[in-house]
Amino acid sequence: MDILSRNIQDYLKHIYALTEDGGAASTTDLAARLGVAPASVTGMIQRLANAAPPLVEYRKHQGVRLTPHGEKAALEVIRHHRLLETYLVTMLGYSWDTVHEEACRLEHVISEEFESKIAAVLGHPTHDPHGEPIPNEALEMPADQALPLSALRPPQKALILRVRTENPALLRHLEQLGLVPGTKIQVVGYSSFDQNLTIHITQARNLQHVIGFSISSQIYVALQSFP
Amino acid sequence: MDILSRNIQDYLKHIYALTEDGGAASTTDLAARLGVAPASVTGMIQRLANAAPPLVEYRKHQGVRLTPHGEKAALEVIRHHRLLETYLVTMLGYSWDTVHEEACRLEHVISEEFESKIAAVLGHPTHDPHGEPIPNEALEMPADQALPLSALRPPQKALILRVRTENPALLRHLEQLGLVPGTKIQVVGYSSFDQNLTIHITQARNLQHVIGFSISSQIYVALQSFP
DNA sequence: TATTATTTTTAGGTAAGACTAAATTATTTT
DNA sequence: AAAATAATTTAGTCTTACCTAAAAATAATA
Ligand SMILES: [Mn+2]
Ligand SMILES: [Mn+2]
Ligand SMILES: [Mn+2]
Ligand SMILES: [Mn+2]
Numbered sequence: 001m002d003i004l005s006r007n008i009q010d011y012l013k014h015i016y017a018l019t020e021d022g023g024a025a026s027t028t029d030l031a032a033r034l035g036v037a038p039a040s041v042t043g044m045i046q047r048l049a050n051a052a053p054p055l056v057e058y059r060k061h062q063g064v065r066l067t068p069h070g071e072k073a074a075l076e077v078i079r080h081h082r083l084l085e086t087y088l089v090t091m092l093g094y095s096w097d098t099v100h101e102e103a104c105r106l107e108h109v110i111s112e113e114f115e116s117k118i119a120a121v122l123g124h125p126t127h128d129p130h131g132e133p134i135p136n137e138a139l140e141m142p143a144d145q146a147l148p149l150s151a152l153r154p155p156q157k158a159l160i161l162r163v164r165t166e167n168p169a170l171l172r173h174l175e176q177l178g179l180v181p182g183t184k185i186q187v188v189g190y191s192s193f194d195q196n197l198t199i200h201i202t203q204a205r206n207l208q209h210v211i212g213f214s215i216s217s218q219i220y221v222a223l224q225s226f227p
Numbered sequence: 228m229d230i231l232s233r234n235i236q237d238y239l240k241h242i243y244a245l246t247e248d249g250g251a252a253s254t255t256d257l258a259a260r261l262g263v264a265p266a267s268v269t270g271m272i273q274r275l276a277n278a279a280p281p282l283v284e285y286r287k288h289q290g291v292r293l294t295p296h297g298e299k300a301a302l303e304v305i306r307h308h309r310l311l312e313t314y315l316v317t318m319l320g321y322s323w324d325t326v327h328e329e330a331c332r333l334e335h336v337i338s339e340e341f342e343s344k345i346a347a348v349l350g351h352p353t354h355d356p357h358g359e360p361i362p363n364e365a366l367e368m369p370a371d372q373a374l375p376l377s378a379l380r381p382p383q384k385a386l387i388l389r390v391r392t393e394n395p396a397l398l399r400h401l402e403q404l405g406l407v408p409g410t411k412i413q414v415v416g417y418s419s420f421d422q423n424l425t426i427h428i429t430q431a432r433n434l435q436h437v438i439g440f441s442i443s444s445q446i447y448v449a450l451q452s453f454p
Numbered sequence: 455t456a457t458t459a460t461t462t463t464t465a466g467g468t469a470a471g472a473c474t475a476a477a478t479t480a481t482t483t484t
Numbered sequence: 485a486a487a488a489t490a491a492t493t494t495a496g497t498c499t500t501a502c503c504t505a506a507a508a509a510t511a512a513t514a
Contacts, residue, residue: 007501027462040502042463047500061462061509091318092344102338109332117319234471254492267472269493274470288479288492 001051006108009077010034011044012055015066016074024063075139080107080115082128082135087118089129096129097171130171131162131181131220146220149187149197150213157186157202158221165218177209179219228278233335236304237261238271239282242293243301251290302366307334307342309355309362314345316356323356324398357398358389358408358447373447376414376424377440384413384429385448392445404436406446 004012014033018025027045031038048070049058055070066074084103088094094102119125119137126142127133133142146161160183163174174180178201188208189198195213231239241260245252254272258265275297276285282297293301311330315321321329346352346364353369354360360369373388387410390401401407405428415435416425422440 005500028460036501037503038462039464039504044501046463092341092348094340094344098340102341105336105338106333109336111329111332113321113325114319114329117321121319232470255490263471264473265492266474266494271471273493 001053001055004073007044008048008055009073009108010104011041011048012066012070012074013077013081015056015064016071016078019065024065026063030064072139075135075141077107079135079139080110082132083115083118083122083125084110085128085130086122086125086134090122096175097168099129100166100168127162127181130164131160132164133162144222146222148217149185149199149219149221150195150216152187152197152221152223153190154187154198157184157224159184159224160219160221162220163218164220170215170218174215174219177211178204178207179209179211184224185221228280228282231300234271235275235282236300236335237331238268238275239293239297239301240304240308242283242291243298243305246292251292253290257291299366302362302368304334306362306366307337309359310342310345310349310352311337312355312357313349313352313361317349323402324395326356327393327395354389354408357391358387359391360389371449373449375444376412376426376446376448377422377443379414379424379448379450380417381414381425384411384451386411386451387446387448389447390445391447397442397445401442401446404438405431405434406436406438411451412448 011030011034014030015025018029018033027038027041030045031041034041045056045058045064048055049064053069054067055073056064057067058064081103084106085099088099088102089096116137124136125134126136133144135141144161149158149160152158160179160181162181163171163179165171179185179199184202186200186202187197188200189210190196195216196210197216198208198210200208238257238261241257242252245256245260254265254268257272258268261268272283272285272291275282276291280296281294282300283291283293285291308330311333312326315326315329316323343364351363352361353363360371362368371388376385376387379385387406387408389408390398390406392398406412406426411429413427413429414424415427416437417423422443423437424443425435425437427435
């Protein structure tokens with residue numbers, strides 16, 4: 001298993017995302033993310049587990065997690081992806097809702113030379129246009145203590161760090177609302193019935209929005225010191 | 228045959244190159260260029276000929292040529308390739324002997340948006356770093372009346388237009404000799420025994436090189452008006 | 455705990471695109 | 485024209501990566 005096919009690279013990338021916070025990645029979740037039948041995932045998972053060296057650790061019906069080898073390979077793809085997104089937005093004027101698709105194709109074919117050249121041109125960025133951390137050249141992921149906006153309650157204040165979606169329509173929506181990385185906000189309302197949050201955008205005088213859980217759980221923030 | 232696989236795209240590109248000056252492309256030549264067994268080429272050619280619409284015209288043992296459909300597809304890939312090469316050299320500092328490989332992978336995955344963005348950034352270039360013409364947006368190939376340097380005899384003068392090789396070692400060699408697009412030269416010697424040409428570089432006082440046919444036939448020039 | 459419902463795996467198939475070895479066809483040479 | 489050589493095609497396999505349908509295992513519910 002010397003050179004990894006682009007399909008395998010995508011599998012590893014998605015397994016990484018699904019296992020980032022602890023648990024194992026289930027067959028169904030992977031199938032949904034990859035747009036593929038669950039049976040196909042089972043087949044691929046078995047190949048990844050039987051590879052030499054193994055890329056995932058797998059116990060039937062228990063889901064998968066990455067081995068150190070698999071994680072390294074995943075981080076390499078993720079670095080490519082996020083550097084590319086940054087490059088496309090910064091240097092070629094892509095909008096943040098369209099970069100993902102392009103980067104998802106390019107990530108598998110660029111050389112290490114290309115990677116290091118765009119990293120240099122960009123000044124070795126640590127975060128992509130959505131605020132996602134970019135692993136450094138040694139593939140270490142910059143740590144941050146982000147938590148989902150959905151976990152906040154009034155009157156907590158926070159700084160938006162990243163937006164964890166690739167959905168172009170949602171990204172355009174968030175941009176319209178001003179809920180982008182770098183924005184300072186305050187939670188000013190919460191409804192326990194539907195989990196809606198009312199968000200006030202600190203910089204703007206009377207701008208506030210009511211957002212549902214499916215949005216607030218995708219936005220990651222850093223809590224601001226609070227008197 | 229709606230979307231063409233990258234393998235098919237490469238086949239079409241190489242068929243274009245082999246048929247550019249008239250004739251048909253033979254199975255063996257294609258196999259050599261693609262780094263694949265002749266039998267594999269036969270298999271692929273049959274698929275290309277039976278596609279709807281057909282991409283090549285094929286008669287057993289007679290070689291192939293592109294249909295108008297196939298040619299359009301080939302030119303699309305060639306435009307991608309040459310724009311990419313130009314971008315990599317101009318914007319990312321690649322050297323002209325290393326761009327080919329990178330462009331050959333990227334050409335199959337960039338979107339039309341990417342194509343038009345880099346074309347715009349570069350100011351819609353008409354030639355790539357090797358002097359090869361870049362088809363315009365309508366996929367029309369800019370015409371030029373280039374002829375191989377190997378066809379010249381003393382004391383003809385010429386301007387180097389392009390270098391038709393992807394061989395990194397040869398490209399580095401030519402750069403060293405100063406035989407790059409834009410250079411003005413004069414043929415000052417010819418040996419009918421080995422077809423060697425002695426080339427004088429006009430700009431430089433006493434710089435001249437003896438080059439063999441396998442090099443001079445790869446360099447394309449425009450004849451300079453001659454008294 | 456027994457029965458459903460959900461999730462996951464197995465079994466059997468397909469399509470691309472490559473390979474090798476053997477068979478054919480074309481082209482040269484004698 | 486026959487024989488030898490070179491080029492091309494056919495036949496039979498292989499790998500990757502997907503699919504559907506059926507079987508099996510796990511989780512949820514009565
Ligand atoms: Mn991808
Ligand atoms: Mn991103
Ligand atoms: Mn290519
Ligand atoms: Mn070129």
